Amino acid sequence: MNNAYILGGLRSYVGVCNGMYRHVPAEVLGAAVLRNVMEKYHIVLPDYIIAGNGVGAGGNIARLMALEAGVDISVPAFTVDVQCGSGLESIAVAAAKIAAGEADVVIAGGFESSSTQPRRGYNPNHPAYTGDNWYSVAKFMPGIHRETVMLEGAELAAEQENITKEEMDAWVLRSHALAVQTQQKGLLKDVVTSVCGAKADEGIRPRMSQRLLDRMPKVLPEGKFITAANSCLINDGAAFLVLCSEKYLQQHHLRAQAKVLGSAACGGDPLVSPKTAILALQKLLQKQGLQEQDIDGFELNEAFAVIDVLFARAFPQSMEKYNVFGGALAYGHPYGASGGIILLHLLESLKQRNGRLGCCSVAAAGGVGTALLVERV
DSSP states (O other), X not given: OOOEEEEEEEEEOOEETTSTTTTOOHHHHHHHHHHHHHHHTTOSSOSEEEEEOXXXXXXXXXXXXXHHTTOOTTSOEEEEOOGGGHHHHHHHHHHHHHHTTSOSEEEEEEEEESTTOOOBOOOTTSTTOOSSXXXXXXXXXXXXXXXXXXXXXXXXXXXXXXXXXXXXXXXXHHHHHHHHHHHHHTTTTTTXXXXXXXXXXXXXXXXXXXXXXXXXXXXXXXXXXXXXXXXXXXXXXXXXXXXXXXXHHHHTTOOOSEEEEEEEEEEOOGGGGGGHHHHHHHHHHHHHTOOGGGOSEEEEOOSBHHHHHHHHHHOTTOGGGBSTTOOHHHHOBOGGGHHHHHHHHHHHHXXXXXXXXXXXXXXXXXXXXXXXEEEEO
């Protein structure tokens, strides 16, 4: 088996739905970031482009994006859809192709445009057809298809685990405070690229306060826990990383940022999908024979503050090395791109804090968790 290395990567600024990227199709947004990554790392003909996308138009939108970016037509590209976990799974697949000797350089990550996602509706032949009604959230489990299913999952997880509003509030405030500090100090300047005229992450709230949290209504009619503050916004964004083999490093006289040590995926109850971020992380550490104290940095996609609370309970000694730049509650969660975003943040945190081992994890709709382990080199 070959080692898979990460040269680096870039992400866009993250926009809110119907915000600064509202007229930018997913493939155009992704292509802009992809071009900048290829230019930065002098990649002309990668062996593959693998990209996550959750709510795009389908039809192998990664290939469309690659062509939009001007990538040579000889370069294959394919799309991965694990919803929220798409970007991280794309990177895991890229690492596996390199480990298997099937590729020497792969660009992987993901892109998303909730602002321009297509309308969907059932075909009249389908048993669920009830007329020309549109839906934006896919069906994730048998028998249930509701627009609010992810919010319901976070609500149920909070109820099952006896998570309080106060516990979640603390994580909301932390996420925005760290993101504001990161923004002011330019701590992520090396991994963020400006495309389509964007100048800043659109979701960060410098004035987030306890008073504001106390005034937030619940988002579900019968809800007790989930608000617009302790759940992420709906977003647009893109992120890509360059992975390569040791042979590629030697041939091009390059130095990698990190080595991919392994990945793990797990299934869980689709009704409480936020729990799978922790389950996947625990599975990965067990698989690698590692303990909490061995890890120098954790990045989880905090689509809901519920995930933060679950992480804190499972890994109580790791608060100061967790989501150190803030998380998705502040930056946002552009589904297919989020795995790439948190991996870029993890690599920066390891570099700036002189850490060695780091883990990423994402919980995806339908009850699938994906986690990745890297070693800074």
